[in-house]
Amino acid sequence: RDAAIEAICLEMKAASWAFPQRLYLYDPPGESFTDVKKVSSHRYYQNMKAAVFVIDPSTLDAVMSEYNRYGVEFSMQQRGAVTPEDSLGRWLISMEKDFSGIVKHASCAVVINKTDEPSFAKITGLKAGATDVMCREFLKRFDCDNLINTLESNFRKVKFFAISSVGNGGNGSAFHPEGYDELIRWLLSSI
Numbered sequence: 403r404d405a406a407i408e409a410i411c412l413e414m415k416a417a418s419w420a421f422p423q424r425l426y427l428y429d430p431p432g433e434s435f436t437d438v439k440k441v442s443s444h445r446y447y448q449n450m451k452a453a454v455f456v457i458d459p460s461t462l463d464a465v466m467s468e469y470n471r472y473g474v475e476f477s478m479q480q481r482g483a484v485t486p487e488d489s490l491g492r493w494l495i496s497m498e499k500d501f502s503g504i505v506k507h508a509s510c511a512v513v514i515n516k517t518d519e520p521s522f523a524k525i526t527g528l529k530a531g532a533t534d535v536m537c538r539e540f541l542k543r544f545d546c547d548n549l550i551n552t553l554e555s556n557f558r559k560v561k562f563f564a565i566s567s568v569g570n571g572g573n574g575s576a577f578h579p580e581g582y583d584e585l586i587r588w589l590l591s592s593i
Contacts, residue, residue, distance in 0.1 A: 409446070414590075425590070427454075447501045451593035452509040454585075455553065457486045457541075459516055464544040465526060474521045487549045494556055509592035510557040511585055514540065518566035518580075530566035530580035537562030559592055 410427040428446055459465045460476050461484070469476050497505050514528065514537055523529040528540040541550055541562070553560045565581035 423590075447497065447504060450501075450504050450508055452511065452589050453505075453557070454511045454513055454589070455486070455490065456513045456515055457546075459514060459519075459522070459526070459544075461485050462544050462546065468525055468544075469521070472521070472525055474525065477519055477521075486546070487552070490549065490552060494552070505556050507558055509559040509561075509589070510553055511589055511592075512537070512553060512560060512562045513585065514562070514564045515567070517564050518568040528564050530564050531584075532564040532581075534562045537564050540564075561588055561592075563588075 410429070412425045412427070413422050414425065415422045426446075426449075466476065494505065516522065517528060517530045517532075526540060526544070528536060532540070538550060541547075563581055563585045565579070565585065567579050568577055
């Protein structure tokens with residue numbers, strides 16, 4: 403939420419590359435977009451080539467209604483305070499005001515996270531590693547048509563991913579994140 407958000411820097415090497423490549427990732431929380439003035443202070447946006455827009459399914463009222471219908475509690479405790487549509491809308495307004503034209507030339511990976519929540523796949527029908535089409539169908543089913551349209555009308559390229567940071571972990575077993583490889587490959591090929 404501060405103006406000086408630290409970057410995560412990944413240095414990558416491949417036999418076919420003359421030089422290593424660096425990928426800088428910035429992670430401002432969606433809540434920072436409740437104040438559009440804060441976005442303009444994030445000067446790193448002027449170098450943006452791609453965005454990763456993370457959707458916490460617990461912020462979707464239709465998903466939470468489905469959990470209630472089944473009498474199941476969403477076990478992931480941290481629920482975002484801002485809906486994805488509101489967060490995206492505020493961010494886009496600020497980007498156009500302060501960094502005009504940057505978004506239209508950028509790619510956007512849309513990530514549905516928390517798919518490792520124990521009942522998520524059973525209740526919603528979506529699991530980590532789902533295809534772009536399956537992710538879009540999930541979002542449409544849970545009243546996010548406008549969100550999809552907004553993303554597609556503002557970014558050069560958009561692709562949807564479902565990921566799990568835990569995978570089969572838990573109960574003492576090893577963590578096996580799912581869906582990240584495809585996401586990173588797509589981002590690198592889209593910038």
